[in-house]
Amino acid sequence: TQIMAQTSLLQGKRFYCREWVFHKIQHCLQEKTSNLSAPGSAEPLNPVGGAGKGGSWGVLLVGGPGSGKTALCTELLWPSSVHGVHRGLHQHCLGFHFCRAEDSDTLCLSGFVRGLVSQIRRSGLVPEYEEK
Numbered sequence: 001t002q003i004m005a006q007t008s009l010l011q012g013k014r015f016y017c018r019e020w021v022f023h024k025i026q027h028c029l030q031e032k033t034s035n036l037s038a039p040g041s042a043e044p045l046n047p048v049g050g051a052g053k054g055g056s057w058g059v060l061l062v063g064g065p066g067s068g069k070t071a072l073c074t075e076l077l078w079p080s081s082v083h084g085v086h087r088g089l090h091q092h093c094l095g096f097h098f099c100r101a102e103d104s105d106t107l108c109l110s111g112f113v114r115g116l117v118s119q120i121r122r123s124g125l126v127p128e129y130e131e132k
Contacts, residue, residue, distance in 0.1 A: 018072060022089065025059050025076070029092055058094075070098055094126065095119030 063069045077090050095116040100106045120129055 018068070018075070021072060022076070026089060028059050029089070073098070092125070094123050 061069050061073060073096060077093060077096060079087050079090070081087075096119070097112050097115055098106065105111060120126055
């Protein structure tokens with residue numbers, strides 16, 4: 001079983017100009033209605049698992065190669081700055097997985113699923129998870 005890196009993949013590099021994304025993520029995690037629209041966008045942001053009472057809210061970040069997904073998620077998990085809205089967002093993380101094209105272990109679906117299951121169990125954010 002492969003264990004994902006527990007330190008920043010940015011390796012000491014500075015992270016700039018993405019505060020708007022952190023605000024959007026924070027807003028999605030705090031929003032309580034299903035009719036949330038992104039600022040300046042007509043496209044709704046939908047919660048993971050439904051928007052009803054007790055629905056679980058989350059964020060799925062997608063983008064093409066080189067669009068900054070890894071850098072953004074790395075900064076969320078291991079902030080390089082003591083300032084900014086993203087400080088503390090890592091506490092909402094159930095699990096993470098970074099794919100690396102040169103590492104076939106990170107591209108294995110079964111390893112991905114096992115890794116996320118293990119992280120969710122250890123996170124303590126879903127106390128009912130062990131019961132299911």
